[in-house]
Amino acid sequence: MSDAKAAELAAKCHRALDPLHSLVYFAPEADEKLAGIGLKPGRMSYFASRSAPMGPVGAGVVTATFYNFNPDLVARHIPKAWGLASPETILATRLEVADAALRRLLGDAVDSHEVAEAAELAREATAGCTPEGRPLYSAHAELDWPEQPHLALWHAITLLREFRGDGHIAALTTHDVDGLSALITHSATGRGFTEAAAKATRGWSDEQWSAGVERLREQGILDDDGELTAEGVALRERVEAATDAAATAPFTHLGEEKCLRLREIGKTLSRTVVGAGAFPATVFGK
Template sequence: MSELIEPIATVTFSDVTNEAFLAIGMRNYWDGYFAGRAAPLGLAPAEVVHAVFYNFADGEVARHIPRVWGKTTPEEAIAVRERGSADALRQRIGELSDSPGLVQVADLATRAAVSAPTEGRVLYAGLRALDIPEEPVARLWHATTLLREHRGDGHNIALVAHGIGGTEAHVLMALALGMRAEQFGRIHHLPKAQLTAVVDGLRDRGLVDAAGGFTDAGRETKQRIEALTDQLAAPAYDVLSADELDDLIAGLEPIATAAEASDD
């Protein structure tokens, strides 16, 4: 399910949505990113957004929050993000946007998306408080975003449970993808001394070896985190029968494939 909802939900980070945010006064991509994604939290200070988003380096959120709220409001940011994301999804999936099957998929995804537990899931709970779009393409994007952020909140819980901080999580992801930490896009920009200190800390804990790769303990820790993330995400789909879940998977597959192919 994660592989199917990811390419649909993440159209929100595309050029189409970015241009919509630039049009209302955002300076750059990251202004729009933080305004749109943090908007369900209201006028939360940077410290709160940093805690909820979890894996941004110290100071990165504060470069955008609260500055963006001098250019827009959370309510406007929510509307711009929804409108831009729906437009982006329509462009990527083409004629599938008007197919009868999309309505069924949007309805099934929405049922799952509004049924998951909110306890401990701050960003998901904020999204759950928003109105559900009526238009099917926007509703599908909204549902997959709810499911993605529910999973993301659960992933943060798993990271905390295993004592893995935000930047450390990116290092483990880089190693899982077969690259060194300094090559990974989300952290390659960090000062060398800062990133080295994070890797050294993981090495001291026996998770990274002398060459900067996984130890067996590091690989096992990453696998346990992913398994717990899956486990915590699963209750969202309990509301669907086995047949309905099969229908949801079958309906999402061509949409996700089209969205991903267009992104590539």
Template sequence: MAHIARRMFELLEPICLVTYFADDCNEELAALGHPTYWDGYFASRAAPLGRVPAQVVHAAFYNFAEGEAARHIPSAWETIPPEASVAARERGSAASLRRILGDEVADSPGLARAADLLTEAATSAPTEGRVMYAGMRTVAVPGDPVARLWHSATMLREHRGDGHVAALVGARIGGTEAHVLDALARGIHPPESFGRIHHLPKERLAAVMDGLRERGLVDAGGRFTDAGRETKRRVEALTDELAAAPYDALSPAELDELVTELEPVTATLVAAGSR
């Protein structure tokens, strides 16, 4: 089933990315009173966990540098209820999808069927050891098919993310180290220039790179060694394996149907850059 999990990741990621790439979601969160993109991001994504301290958000998100969560949590919830941020994220994300796809696709029986199948998968996996996924499972599934498609895709994204964190922990790869390996896998060099980490203090990045060199995962020039490339491959393979459980809820015929309905939706979103 790992190959199915990988294919579903490819199909679902563009649906989830409207939350972060398109303006609609950020505008909804800003209208609530969140002053920056990152205030809205942390407030709305972490909200399903409840009013937990920054240390818990940092642990669950995993790949942010020390102190980044604390700049937004819990202050982002002091005047705006977490539930309001969750609802704003859903409204904005669904609005993005409808705008990009157009009403004809958004209101089609095929999209509604994809949303139904995806929801069946997304609500069927065990929650043990899946902190972010378990949090999303407590949020009501919306009735509107477009919103339901986004919601279920996002549940599955958090389920996969929890498994990815487990794979990284097992490989002894920290959050910033994971970004370095991801940058190298994307062909970005130097990896310190990657957008997710380039803002970090140079001393912090240098220490991370030194640690990866000491472990033989990158070479003196900051590029993959064979061991580093193999470590990244193992982490991704295990992530796919750990992401497969939700799709056990669907029959082979239903999986084929889901892929068929999602492919044109995803193609449209990819062409638009999920914006």
């Protein structure tokens, strides 16, 4: 498989599979179960559950590895969360969240042959991942594999997602795009968070956002209407191309035929969870 083909498959498989992982951040089960062990619903639960594989790290580590969150927002919840629940307890609870949410959203399909097949394929793909320069992936990769196929699939997709995410941060830093600029330019593409959702979920004030927009205008990345200029579009394309290229290893390892099959099953399952209301309609879209 050529490098270009592998990069294309990496992007397509990510889009097909990612909803099956990211639904845990929106599922009502997350706030319910994580609040049950002492965490505050919302941002604290998100920061703590996603960073827990790294252990009781400080706010700086979470800010660095999550990248586009306001550091002040992270510092309000980390390391406070570790005094409320241990990383081990949080991880066990997060798996309970994934189990409950997937069972609710997939219904009878959760125990299907297709889920088991996808779990095997996704796990095989993760064997192609390497730890160098991938802190969030590496921390998650040290966790035990769940036995149930739907949870093994969720864990495998989590590994693939964090592997890609670590590579994406490397691409952003290489292209001198800081966290707020990454968020603003992604929102400007119309394929990410709305501006309002980006500010609310990432903790940036109107003033900070406006200052970030002004800097990007001065750099020629945004125009006077806050839209991407030709230079801005090219920048985002370079970042995404670098991200895809850095994410190819697991899909090269899996091979084209198996990648296409994994994508096929993933698309069907993702459509099912999206159709069942896994994500709030107000979050995405311009």
